[in-house]
Amino acid sequence: MDLKARARSDQFTVELIRAMPQLSIPQALSASIQLSGSVDFSHFQDFNSIRGLVAGLQLRPLSEWEAFGYAPTEDAPAIKLEVPREKSTAPVTLADHYLSAHTRRVSDEATHLIPHDKCVNGWRRRLGSATAPSPRYANFTTSERGRRIPQRRIEMLGNLWKVGAVASWELIREDATSWCHPDYYPQAGERPHPGTTNTIAWYHIRLHPDIGRDAVVEIARCLAEISLGYVEKFWGPESEPGTLRGPESEAAAYIALERLWVPQRSRHTDWFLRYKSGEPMDTDFRWEAVFRAAAEIEDILRGDTEPVIAH
Incomplete structure (x- = not known):
C-alpha cells in the first residue's frame, strides 16, 4: 500500500471509530481492520469521500438483525467482534456482526427496525449512571x-x-x-x-x-x-x-x-x-x-x- 492509500486507510479507521460509539473503541478498530480488506483506498481521493463511505456503513450484531426479521445473505462476510468482558480472566467470545448491505428481510411479522442513526445517536449521548454535575x-x-x-x-x-x-x-x-x-x-x-x-x-x-x-x-x-x-x-x-x-x-x-x-x-x-x-x-x-x-x-x-x- 502506497503512502497516500495508507493515509486514506488511517482516515477510514479513525472516522469509523468516531462514527460507531455503539461499539467500544477496540471493537470499532477491529471492525475497521476487517472491513478495510475489501476497500480499495486508491479510489478515494479526499477526506470527504472517506467520511461518505463510513457514513453509509450500517453495522449491527446478528442477534439484532434476527430480532427485527433479517438474516445475512448466503455470501455475507461476518465481522467478528469480541464481546466486552467484565473481568480480564473471563473467556473470550466473539459475536458476528453484519452490514445492512449483506442482509435481507425474511419476516414481515417482526418489529420495525430502529433507524441506525437513532441508535447511534442514543449511544453517543449516553452518560454513565454515576455522572452528575459538580x-x-x-x-x-x-x-x-x-x-x-x-x-x-x-x-x-x-x-x-x-x-x-x-x-x-x-x-x-x-x-x-x-x-x-x-x-x-x-x-x-x-x-x-x-x-x-x-x-x-x-x-x-x-x-x-x-x-x-x-x-x-x-x-x-x-x-x-x-x-x-x-x-x-x-x-x-x-x-x-x-x-x-x-x-x-x-x-x-x-x-x-x-x-x-x-x-x-x-x-x-x-x-x-x-x-x-x-x-x-x-x-x-x-x-x-x-x-x-x-x-x-x-x-x-x-x-x-x-x-x-x-x-
Missing part, C-alpha cells in the same frame, strides 16, 4: 468571554475527580490554551476523593479563559497527555511517552469527543489539517497508543470509569 464547575456555564458550556458537558466534568483531576480557568498565564501538571503525588493504594479541590488534586488542568466552547476539547487533550505518558500517570499501566505530544494528544481527543457528542475544536490544528489532507503521519506517530488514550478519555468523561487507585 458545583465546582458552575462557572463553566456562564457566558463571560464566550465560555458558556452546555449542562451535559458540565456533567462530564463531574467525572474528572475519579482520576484525581480538576479543571479551572487560568487567570495569570497567557502563553498557552491549557496546562496540565501533577499537583500532588498520591501514595500507593490511595484513591481520589469526590470533593477533590485544587489543593489536593493529583492533576490540575488550567484553561485559558478565552478558549470558550473549546474548554472540553482542551480537557480531553490534557487527559490524553496523561494517558499517552507525556504527563506522569499515577494509576493503571504506566505509559511510555513518544515524541509527538501535540499531534498524538490532539488525535486522541478528536476521536473520543465525537463519540461523546462534543464538537471538535473550533479552530483546526496543524495535526488535523495534515490528517484531513491525507498527509502520512510521522513515522514516530503511535496510532495504537492514540486509540488506547481515546478509549480512556471516553470512559472518564462518559462516567464509565470507577475511581482509580494509585500504583
Whole structure:
C-alpha cells in the first residue's frame, strides 16, 4: 500500500471509530481492520469521500438483525467482534456482526427496525449512571468571554475527580490554551476523593479563559497527555511517552469527543489539517497508543470509569 492509500486507510479507521460509539473503541478498530480488506483506498481521493463511505456503513450484531426479521445473505462476510468482558480472566467470545448491505428481510411479522442513526445517536449521548454535575464547575456555564458550556458537558466534568483531576480557568498565564501538571503525588493504594479541590488534586488542568466552547476539547487533550505518558500517570499501566505530544494528544481527543457528542475544536490544528489532507503521519506517530488514550478519555468523561487507585 502506497503512502497516500495508507493515509486514506488511517482516515477510514479513525472516522469509523468516531462514527460507531455503539461499539467500544477496540471493537470499532477491529471492525475497521476487517472491513478495510475489501476497500480499495486508491479510489478515494479526499477526506470527504472517506467520511461518505463510513457514513453509509450500517453495522449491527446478528442477534439484532434476527430480532427485527433479517438474516445475512448466503455470501455475507461476518465481522467478528469480541464481546466486552467484565473481568480480564473471563473467556473470550466473539459475536458476528453484519452490514445492512449483506442482509435481507425474511419476516414481515417482526418489529420495525430502529433507524441506525437513532441508535447511534442514543449511544453517543449516553452518560454513565454515576455522572452528575459538580458545583465546582458552575462557572463553566456562564457566558463571560464566550465560555458558556452546555449542562451535559458540565456533567462530564463531574467525572474528572475519579482520576484525581480538576479543571479551572487560568487567570495569570497567557502563553498557552491549557496546562496540565501533577499537583500532588498520591501514595500507593490511595484513591481520589469526590470533593477533590485544587489543593489536593493529583492533576490540575488550567484553561485559558478565552478558549470558550473549546474548554472540553482542551480537557480531553490534557487527559490524553496523561494517558499517552507525556504527563506522569499515577494509576493503571504506566505509559511510555513518544515524541509527538501535540499531534498524538490532539488525535486522541478528536476521536473520543465525537463519540461523546462534543464538537471538535473550533479552530483546526496543524495535526488535523495534515490528517484531513491525507498527509502520512510521522513515522514516530503511535496510532495504537492514540486509540488506547481515546478509549480512556471516553470512559472518564462518559462516567464509565470507577475511581482509580494509585500504583
